[in-house]
Amino acid sequence: MTIFQFPQDFRWGTATASYQIEGAAQEGGRGVSIWDTFARTPGKVFNGDNGDVACDSYHRYEEDIALMKKLGINTYRFSIAWPRIIPDGDGEINREGLDFYHRFVDALLDAGIEPFLTLYHWDLPQTLEDDGGWGNRRTVDAFVKYAEVIFKEFSGKINFWLTFNEPWCIAFLSNMLGIHAPGNKDVQTAINVAHGLLVAHGKAVQSFRRMGITGQIGIAPNVCWAEPYSKSAEDQAACDRSIALNTDWFLDPIYKGSYPQFLVDWFAEAGATVPIQDGDMEIISEPIDLLGINYYTMGINRHNPDAGVLQSEEMNMGLIKTDIGWPVESRGLYEFMHYLQKYGNVDVYITENGACINDDLENGKINDDRRISYYEQHLAQIHRIINDGINLKGYMAWSLMDNYEWAEGYRMRFGLVHVDFRSLVRTPKESFYWYQSVIKNNWLEIRN
Numbered sequence: 001m002t003i004f005q006f007p008q009d010f011r012w013g014t015a016t017a018s019y020q021i022e023g024a025a026q027e028g029g030r031g032v033s034i035w036d037t038f039a040r041t042p043g044k045v046f047n048g049d050n051g052d053v054a055c056d057s058y059h060r061y062e063e064d065i066a067l068m069k070k071l072g073i074n075t076y077r078f079s080i081a082w083p084r085i086i087p088d089g090d091g092e093i094n095r096e097g098l099d100f101y102h103r104f105v106d107a108l109l110d111a112g113i114e115p116f117l118t119l120y121h122w123d124l125p126q127t128l129e130d131d132g133g134w135g136n137r138r139t140v141d142a143f144v145k146y147a148e149v150i151f152k153e154f155s156g157k158i159n160f161w162l163t164f165n166e167p168w169c170i171a172f173l174s175n176m177l178g179i180h181a182p183g184n185k186d187v188q189t190a191i192n193v194a195h196g197l198l199v200a201h202g203k204a205v206q207s208f209r210r211m212g213i214t215g216q217i218g219i220a221p222n223v224c225w226a227e228p229y230s231k232s233a234e235d236q237a238a239c240d241r242s243i244a245l246n247t248d249w250f251l252d253p254i255y256k257g258s259y260p261q262f263l264v265d266w267f268a269e270a271g272a273t274v275p276i277q278d279g280d281m282e283i284i285s286e287p288i289d290l291l292g293i294n295y296y297t298m299g300i301n302r303h304n305p306d307a308g309v310l311q312s313e314e315m316n317m318g319l320i321k322t323d324i325g326w327p328v329e330s331r332g333l334y335e336f337m338h339y340l341q342k343y344g345n346v347d348v349y350i351t352e353n354g355a356c357i358n359d360d361l362e363n364g365k366i367n368d369d370r371r372i373s374y375y376e377q378h379l380a381q382i383h384r385i386i387n388d389g390i391n392l393k394g395y396m397a398w399s400l401m402d403n404y405e406w407a408e409g410y411r412m413r414f415g416l417v418h419v420d421f422r423s424l425v426r427t428p429k430e431s432f433y434w435y436q437s438v439i440k441n442n443w444l445e446i447r448n
């Protein structure tokens with residue numbers, strides 16, 4: 001038996017997102033988001049699943065918070081749905097939407113749980129997408145208006161703020177690969193989206209400072225750690241491109257005020273350029289206080305001219321996989337956190353980490369041992385990372401409960417709590433009780 005003790009002030013939490021759990025898609029004055037539209041587009045989402053009901057957390061949030069309290073977390077990451085606040089994107093403010101989130105945040109605080117807010121977790125008002133989306137500066141200005149409304153409303157109640165969740169997914173998964181909403185498949189569009197959201201991020205941080213808002217603000221990139229299939233320079237270069245597109249493409253502008261030149265040149269070869277306007281890079285590089293890091297898996301990649309615009313092919317190495325097909329390899333988290341040090345020993349929170357394990361109820365229980373094993377491996381790496389002196393300040397498991405996993409619909413389950421999507425009954429899984437024990441003890445026991 002090995003015991004890994006965590007720091008006394010380490011934050012333990014879980015994470016969700018508005019479109020994935022709330023439901024009530026046509027209630028409370030909410031406007032239409034790009035995911036409402038995408039989910040209704042034939043062939044885009046498994047089984048045609050949509051977020052109309054999801055986990056019905058809009059109506060059941062008190063039950064959810066009771067589960068969080070039972071779990072023992074002190075931090076809960078969630079997102080606010082922009083279409084609930086400004087339904088048409090940049091017009092009238094919907095007071096009913098603000099009131100809902102005040103009730104929710106007040107209930108979290110009453111339960112002794114720190115709110116950790118993501119301003120944008122992919123549910124863009126459709127009206128703004130119709131007018132060019134993140135590539136149009138109208139959307140950038142609309143985001144700043146929305147952010148300032150939330151800053152003003154929740155300053156003093158919320159002390160941890162993230163502007164964007166997984167900018168690589170927003171830009172490249174959704175506009176170059178077409179796998180997520182709005183489903184574009186164009187490199188230039190993706191680069192325009194990435195730049196637009198970065199400018200929006202920087203302007204929002206500038207507003208946050210100017211308005212004197214309480215707490216700390218940052219952004220949450222998702223990690224794509226990759227190691228070379230062979231020792232060849234071209235396979236290593238393929239890995240460098242994959243890693244950098246998820247991380248450096250966003251963090252270099254924020255921390256250095258410029259894009260990674262090797263990737264700018266790579267895209268120029270593909271005929272795509274970054275639409276930088278005067279002053280943009282100064283805005284984007286407004287200093288931030290923290291980073292959220294989302295880690296799930298890592299790859300072994302090789303150079304392949306036919307493997308998309310990055311020419312980086314992820315190889316199947318026969319590793320154990322979760323039920324969504326991602327290899328279980330926690331080593332990548334350790335390697336990545338050391339890679340991240342090039343931006344300085346910045347305060348980092350793991351804002352997402354978890355396993356898709358689709359175990360179902362058996363005699364009223366869910367014996368999700370594979371999820372427990374996944375978490376054991378990744379928390380052991382986190383202990384190593386902290387021991388190396390890296391400022392890793394907290395951990396939020398993805399996810400509190402099974403929810404709408406985007407293009408996979410409801411078939412892919414990441415929750416510590418099982419949700420029956422017909423009855424909406426919540427059932428804590430064995431991993432819930434395992435995580436509850438880790439939090440209570442503030443240590444991890446590894447069975448040798």
Ligand SMILES: N=NNCCOCCOc1ccc(-c2cn(C[C@@H]3NC[C@@H](O)[C@H]3O)nn2)cc1
Pocket residue numbers: 017020165166173177179222224294296352398404405406
């Ligand atoms: N990286 N290179 N990929 C190359 C090509 O991949 C094809 C498929 O791509 C991907 C990549 C990444 C994801 C993904 C999903 N989640 C889980 C959510 N995170 C935010 C929260 O809402 C969770 O639901 N995180 N990441 C999905 C599909």
